Amino acid sequence: MHAIALWRRLLAEFAGTALLVTAVVGSGIMAATLSPDDVGLQLLENSVATAFALGALILTFGPVSGAHFNPVVSAADWFLGRRARTGLTATDLAGYTVAQVAGAIGGSILANLMFDLDAVTFSHKDRSAGHLWLGEVVATTGLLLLIFALARSGRSAVAPAGVGAYIGAAYWFTSSTSFANPAVTIGRAFTDTFAGIAPASVPGFVVAQLVGLLAGVGLLLALYPRPRGNPDRQEEPKKAVEIR
Template identity: 65%
Template sequence: MSTPDLTRRLVAELLGTGLLVTVVVGSGIAAQRLSPDDVGMQLLENSTATFLGLTVLILLFGPISGGHFNPVVSAADWVLGRRAGTGLTGTEVLAYSGVQVVGAVAGAVLANLMYDVPLDQLSTTERTGANLLLGEVVATAGLVALIFALARTGRGMLAAPAVGAYIGAAYWFTSSTSFANPAVTIGRIFSDTFAGIAPGSAPAFIAAQLVGGLVGVGLVRYLFPGAALVADDVVVPHHPHEHTDPAEHP
């Protein structure tokens, strides 16, 4: 068995990120229409669909590309693995991030088409305030720490349900409802619905996510100093080689 070539991995990231945004935006539209007077029920419906959809998408595409679907995760993979010669290269991070953004925008457009939402309207949902940005830092840091902790301790195959559960929970325990993903944030600009974010709010959200990614990397380096050895297996194992027992590497 050989490592999937870069083109196949990029297609997997394109489709995975696109369908993730379709799930987020589509379920947001459905929730808004099914429960028009109950924002709490809308959030419950949206978060449940995202939890289940993300889990399935990681299971489907993870064995090909790792199932990153997130530029912060791809960048963290490079940062942690570069000294050990594992994980993505800098060129691959740029390629992954590019297709993730394209996929995210396409996914929002697909959701709009399915629900007959006008394609020429950007989101008008303002999401501003230091409290929301702090929520994004917390959500993204926790996501990065979780992913690499699972890989480092040989539990990468649990990443699909664990990551899905974390994001589903973070919808509720973070003030920002846990975007935690620059590509998804950009994609959600293109739908003026419950799940959208206004273009003017997106840059600060993305900046907070990058800060959260750095915090997450710092936590991983401190708590799991051998994480670089398993960067090839993030988010889920997708390389043919096998690593030695993580416990053997302090």
């Protein structure tokens, strides 16, 4: 049973996800403004800002909610902890997911308003292609494996740096630029800017992320079948985690 009230954890997930998407979208807008003729430089500026913001947000909200900011992370936490009842409950999972999606949409709207754009400008950037979906499977699988490998091996303290570094790198080594997060994917449909994704492209990305969830949990259980410290107790160490 969690010592922190559910409403506090939901508020942390809402605010953390909102600020994460604000960082992703806002840095994308700024990058396009500062480097209008260099897409590579725009991606560099966007990825660096996102990686640093993510690490800072995990440090800020991790002690309250675990700093998931991502429905697939929350789903994995529920699945891996259900036997020993150490992870999220089904009610927690539903609440986290709603808070994360709402926060992501709010974060996109906030970024639009900060840069004097309409509050909602649905993206026209088509991202529907098999190679992009494969990139999302890879990005999500790697993210989950990293997060829960750190938790199960007693290294959660380095999660802010590790997760931020992974997302920053995955911008570059995945074809999709590593959304790896259904809530953030939905939120980014609400901005027609550098970081946007067309609403029609969202379902394909979310399905790919769910495939990554299954692959990531499967690999984790093969490589780290039990948390360190007690081989007979399936318990996840307290973690501070997310994603983009």
